[in-house]
């Protein structure tokens with residue numbers, strides 16, 4: 751077996767972890783801070799943690815681009831948060847505020863919200879715009895793994 755196990759970025763301290771098995775488990779903990787490597791919580795993506803999760807980690811990053819200005823009038827839907835419980839550990843899920851992190855939004859040419867983007871090793875794998883149901887998010891995300 752020549753394939754190495756995936757490198758996983760800790761959601762808390764950003765340490766790069768290499769589990770001893772390719773069977774990722776939700777109970778795997780960070781070898782630096784001992785936090786669970788997956789906790790079904792959405793990341794808050796900022797310029798401080800974006801590169802680690804979007805470019806360094808071997809785990810695809812599924813991002814919901816949203817706007818704090820727009821959503822001050824509307825609550826964020828639960829569909830994306832619910833998807834985390836179904837997609838981890840195949841994916842890492844996070845939200846990025848296009849007002850707070852406008853440089854990243856510009857880099858990926860986000861034109862409307864919500865926009866969903868899957869990134870791995872800095873490369874865009876797929877994107878969707880417009881609200882989606884949890885099952886649609888899950889089906890779409892899993893379909894990108896099989897191409």
Ligand SMILES: [Zn+2]
Pocket residue numbers: 760761762763764765780781782783784785
């Ligand atoms: Zn950690």
